[in-house]
Amino acid sequence: METPHKILILDDDADWLELCRETFSRLPSKPEIRTITSSSRALGMLESEPFRLLICDLKMPRMDGLQVLSVVRRRFPGLRTIVLSGLEDEEFRSRAYALGVDLFWLKSDMQQNSKMFLDCIESLLGRDSDGGFRGIQSKGLMDIIQMECLSRSSTVLRITRGPLIAKLWFQEGELFDAEVEGARGEAAFRRILAWKSGSFENLPAEPGRERTIIKPINALLLESAQDMDENANPATETQFFAASHRETTWKLSLLAREGAEFVISVPPEGLGEPEAFGTQANDHLAAWTSKSLEIARRLGEKIEAGPLSHLVANGMEKQLTVLSHNKKAFLVGWTLDADTNQLLEQTKKLVASWDS
């Protein structure tokens, strides 16, 4: 028999908790409801037993809801969270969403639209008892492509990885075109296949599209797998230099395409050396990149301003963007005449491509 999901409701008002308990007992999946009035004890409970959902008030003594949510976000990233507050303020709503809550609901709305609210909670709890499949989990892109081919589908597979978008065109199970960041055909397909994560969706087929890929899919997949294997484990010195040369050329072309002057990527301490393209002064710039992110992160935590997104700095000669991506810190240098409004988007694209 399946164990019911557990919901923890945190609010400093005991009467309100009683009302919530009564309301949530109407949920079809009959989850186990626990209530608590103290933020610190709530965090202790989350440590000691697994919960599926935390419903949290914002205005509470000692440790407010935003502080609780920022701790929860760090310590329990898989826990779903709902803010149930009486504060009708756009600022608090945005701050809560910036902390990654799944839902922000006003207490007055919960009472007026209790059915809709319960539906939302039920959906967040993700009942498995309905049966059926919801999405594909833990499948690599190769598996997804092979499934499209085996099922002889005619479709366009749109793959998104952060700001990067790629498309693969299938007609009756044959891959006939691929496109990513201005590249097309087999080269684009190989680049897409190197992506390790992302999301995808199926779009309607486009049978009239020009064919750029002639090779059968199995041959392409085999060649790409061999390429990735050689890049990861070069067997000879020549293979090593060839792979390294390909990577350098690719990264320099990315720099040129986005119009950036230089990129420095800094891995977490002890996990490798900083990598710089387009500048010689990588040591002190790499040190500044890590330090500035650290200073900004600490400041954000102290003033409860939500997670750090990025930094933009202007110097005498250049503009700089600093952000962190996949645990690495990135510093990208731009000329002073680069369009400030586009900097973040361009940096994100560059960094996402860089890391793939």
Next chain:
Amino acid sequence: MGFLKKITRLFRSRAAIQQLPVGSVTVDRDGRIITSTVSSTYPVELLGEIGRGVLALFREARSAQLPLTEVSVHFGSLLVTARELRGGTIIFLQPQSSLSQPPT
């Protein structure tokens, strides 16, 4: 004035949530706040933290031979923009919401 503040504090609910700061602050090179248009309800210690954090960003940049004239720190719900002022800084604090302009 002092009497009113005491009364307000006495009857203020203990349950509270920290508002985000809005306005501008001028900080000297030692991190002292010179002028501020941020609401007086916002804790001065936190304003000091913001000032010191921003000065540290400029200082680290200088020691990396990268003198900066302006730094913007984009948090999920607050934009902190600081301009260098002869060792000190002027800081603009602007809460971000879904209605705000997208960050640049």
